[in-house]
Amino acid sequence: MSTPPAQRKPATATRLVRRSPSSGAQRVAADICVIGSGAAGISAALEAARLGSKVVLVDSLPQLGGQAVNSIIGTFCGLYSNGLDCYQTVHGIADGILRDLGALSGALHFRRTAHTTVVMYDEVALSRWIEEAVRKAGITVLLGGVMREVHMNGRRIERLEIATRYGDVSLSARGFVDASGDAALAWLAGLPCREAADGPIYGTQMVVLENVDEAHHPEREDMTQRLATKGLASGLTRIQGFSFLFQGRGTALVNLTHVETPLEPLEASRLALEGKAQADTVVAYLKAEYPKAFAGARVRNYGFPGIRQTRWIAGRQQITADEVRQGVKYPDAIARTSWPIELHDTPQGYVWEQFGDDHMHYVPFGSLVSPDADNYVAAGRCIDGDTAALSSVRVMGPCIAMGAAAANALDLAGDGSVHQLDMAELTKRVRDNVEGRG
Numbered sequence: 001m002s003t004p005p006a007q008r009k010p011a012t013a014t015r016l017v018r019r020s021p022s023s024g025a026q027r028v029a030a031d032i033c034v035i036g037s038g039a040a041g042i043s044a045a046l047e048a049a050r051l052g053s054k055v056v057l058v059d060s061l062p063q064l065g066g067q068a069v070n071s072i073i074g075t076f077c078g079l080y081s082n083g084l085d086c087y088q089t090v091h092g093i094a095d096g097i098l099r100d101l102g103a104l105s106g107a108l109h110f111r112r113t114a115h116t117t118v119v120m121y122d123e124v125a126l127s128r129w130i131e132e133a134v135r136k137a138g139i140t141v142l143l144g145g146v147m148r149e150v151h152m153n154g155r156r157i158e159r160l161e162i163a164t165r166y167g168d169v170s171l172s173a174r175g176f177v178d179a180s181g182d183a184a185l186a187w188l189a190g191l192p193c194r195e196a197a198d199g200p201i202y203g204t205q206m207v208v209l210e211n212v213d214e215a216h217h218p219e220r221e222d223m224t225q226r227l228a229t230k231g232l233a234s235g236l237t238r239i240q241g242f243s244f245l246f247q248g249r250g251t252a253l254v255n256l257t258h259v260e261t262p263l264e265p266l267e268a269s270r271l272a273l274e275g276k277a278q279a280d281t282v283v284a285y286l287k288a289e290y291p292k293a294f295a296g297a298r299v300r301n302y303g304f305p306g307i308r309q310t311r312w313i314a315g316r317q318q319i320t321a322d323e324v325r326q327g328v329k330y331p332d333a334i335a336r337t338s339w340p341i342e343l344h345d346t347p348q349g350y351v352w353e354q355f356g357d358d359h360m361h362y363v364p365f366g367s368l369v370s371p372d373a374d375n376y377v378a379a380g381r382c383i384d385g386d387t388a389a390l391s392s393v394r395v396m397g398p399c400i401a402m403g404a405a406a407a408n409a410l411d412l413a414g415d416g417s418v419h420q421l422d423m424a425e426l427t428k429r430v431r432d433n434v435e436g437r438g
């Protein structure tokens, strides 16, 4: 029989505390500051640390991983080229994620079709991979940190004022990566930005269902057909979408809502709740339409609102949809993908412009930099493209490649300008993400 713990009296002492009127922001200095910890920001921060920089990684959420983790995107797209004879097009942290999650039971699932290969992942496993990689790299993390002000000195960003629930932080750095998805750093710095001119690009409230009967999960074609004929009458907003089965786990990832994602605080919050209501309608539809697969299913997680395209930088160069279609290989290419143009521009559906097996398109470094700033590089879904072009390069594969390029560019720029880089050296450093079938 074990001995019960010794009885102790509970502590009762308290002390009086009061905020000092002089308590200013805590000052933090780094070589490289990365704003945003999604696929692009994590890649940038880990690459900058690997290059020997002192890195601070800031995210407004209290959790790393951006949308990949918190919106439960659940599938890496753009890591492989098209077709059955495909090859990996992005390396760097993609190699580590594929290796380490691949070694865990049930953490990765490759979905291969004649057109493309995507990789489904367990978001909890990815979240822990990111946290451990960041911790081991010695990166300083500032979670729950929202930028309030950006101080420029001429063409250089000098300092950010950041608010957290625990107090303010004043963060200075030599170089800045804007991986905020919404070009939040560029916007606050007064740098030129873009938005879609022809109406909103819709986001999605993702849902993970558990206890799905795998044997009866509907085929994609059947789901597409029924959604087209019955979706609107069943109260769905979006009728082009899907449920992907994560085989072996009895879970399905449902991507079947379309919600606007404005950058206005009250509307953004209201629509986040609307997204959940839409998701519930979708779950009810799936249960009614496919009872054998979904009758016993429950929502395991809703995720945070999934945001596709909001505001992005007006860069030195803008990728165009025609360049994407033609596969233009820019001299300063730093990333590649063969992912389709995937523009979510109506409530009901999206444009899906697929490319052939040999197709590849590229991201030029010029689309990551602002003409008006010397120590700023964007990465991820807020680089410069026209609305359609951006929809094809914002998937997570190329976002990872862009993050690595941003870190290398700032490393090469040192105290100089990202507009006067040794481009031959930059393209050499990121060659694996642009060339080769490896």
Ligand SMILES: Cc1cc2nc3c(=O)[nH]c(=O)nc-3n(C[C@H](O)[C@H](O)[C@H](O)COP(=O)(O)OP(=O)(O)OC[C@H]3O[C@@H](n4cnc5c(N)ncnc54)[C@H](O)[C@@H]3O)c2cc1C
Pocket: 035, 036, 037, 038, 039, 040, 041, 058, 059, 060, 061, 065, 066, 067, 068, 073, 074, 075, 076, 077, 078, 145, 146, 147, 179, 180, 181, 182, 184, 185, 203, 204, 205, 206, 255, 305, 306, 307, 308, 379, 380, 381, 382, 394, 395, 396, 397, 399
């Ligand atoms: C519903 C949906 C489904 C998708 N499906 C796929 C898919 O299957 N496969 C795929 O590869 N891609 C998919 N995409 C696209 C892809 O998920 C995103 O484009 C990609 O994850 C973007 O990564 P990112 O690093 O650029 O930005 P994000 O992941 O959006 O990260 C940005 C981070 O910046 C932080 N941030 C923002 N503003 C501030 C601020 N002011 N201060 C501090 N921090 C800030 C945010 O909290 C966030 O964590 C999908 C997108 C959506 C919305």
